[in-house]
Each structure stands twice: as structure tokens, then as C-alpha cells.
Amino acid sequence: MGADVCTPSRDARLKANFHCETVISGGPRLVEKLPINSFRLPFITSVFPDSMFIHLLRNGLEVARSVDRMPKEPSWYGHDDYKWKLLAEFAESHEQYRDLPALCDTARKRGLLEWRMSVETAIAYLDEMPPERHFSVTYKELLDTPADVMRRIEEFVGLPPSGAMHNFATANLQRRSPVIEVTSLSDDEERLAGDLMRRLGYLPA
Numbered sequence: 079m080g081a082d083v084c085t086p087s088r089d090a091r092l093k094a095n096f097h098c099e100t101v102i103s104g105g106p107r108l109v110e111k112l113p114i115n116s117f118r119l120p121f122i123t124s125v126f127p128d129s130m131f132i133h134l135l136r137n138g139l140e141v142a143r144s145v146d147r148m149p150k151e152p153s154w155y156g157h158d159d160y161k162w163k164l165l166a167e168f169a170e171s172h173e174q175y176r177d178l179p180a181l182c183d184t185a186r187k188r189g190l191l192e193w194r195m196s197v198e199t200a201i202a203y204l205d206e207m208p209p210e211r212h213f214s215v216t217y218k219e220l221l222d223t224p225a226d227v228m229r230r231i232e233e234f235v236g237l238p239p240s241g242a243m244h245n246f247a248t249a250n251l252q253r254r255s256p257v258i259e260v261t262s263l264s265d266d267e268e269r270l271a272g273d274l275m276r277r278l279g280y281l282p283a
Contacts, residue, residue, distance in 0.1 A: 145189030
């Protein structure tokens, strides 16, 4: 979804809806978290020009494992594979991904390709934005030092420190599945995500 779908009336309705959410929650900012938003950044910045982005980076193999473990119903990919079909269309429209959906014969491989496309798309877009508009943190950092990461996020978005939030993060943010550490990938996994895994430090260079 890009800025080309925006119209004044649609933008106004969306802004009104988001404003209502902040009123209901009683907070000064609305945090909206959807992985699919990695493919909607031009749309979001068009409607909300003062939006700020926190990019949480995680090992692609761990993301793929999480997708693979999800129950078949309700499916991660929606009714009748709706989201997967959109991801395949996105891949078809980008030369570097065009041949990769055909390799995805398991949910795990689908998850790995989705991870790569969403991360590369987000990084490419955010790298063009002023640094004060985006903040990146790894999943490992978040779990290892949750209170410190929360402080950095507060500073980034301009919110006062919240001891209650720091305590909640420290008590609740913890790893629930084993770390995946590998030195090589299968042939299909290498094609799906190998280069990005190395660039982000999840595989040896």
C-alpha cells in the first residue's frame, strides 16, 4: 500500500479513528504494531507525516520457526491464503524475489521469505528518512536489557521515563524459545534469506 491510495477524505477518516484510539487509551501517543506495515511505510508517512518508526529486528530463522508453529486455523496467512497471495504478488513485482515463492513449500520457508522481504523493504525506506524519525533495535537487545531499551525508546519518542513500564518490561520480556544459532543454511534457505542473514550478523560472513 503506497501513498497513491491516499485521498483527503480517506486520510481524514483514518486520522479521526486513530485520534479516537488515543482518547480511549488516555495516552499521548498511539503505538500500532503490525508486521505488514513494513510494506505500507509510504502510505503511513503520507497520512501521518509526523509518524515515527521503531524497527525491531529478529533472527529470520526464529521468525520462520514462529510462523511454522502457529496453528493452521486461524492461519497466519489469512482466509484462503490471502496474505500469502499478496506477498507472492509483491515478490513477482521485484526481480530479486521473483523466483523465490516457488521454493516455499512449507510454512517455515514462507516465513523466512516474508521476513526477508519485510526487513529489506523497511530498511530501504527508513534509511532514506531523517535519523530522528526511526529507531532500530534487535530482539536480543530487547530481551537482554529491556529497561535500557525502553529508556532509549522513551527518549526517541520524547516521552518522560515511566518506572512502571520499565518494571513491566523487566518482569515480562523474556525469551520463550531457544536461540537458533547456525553457521550454514540449506540450499533453499540460502536463496531465500542467506545474504540478509549475513548482513545482519545472524550468520558468519
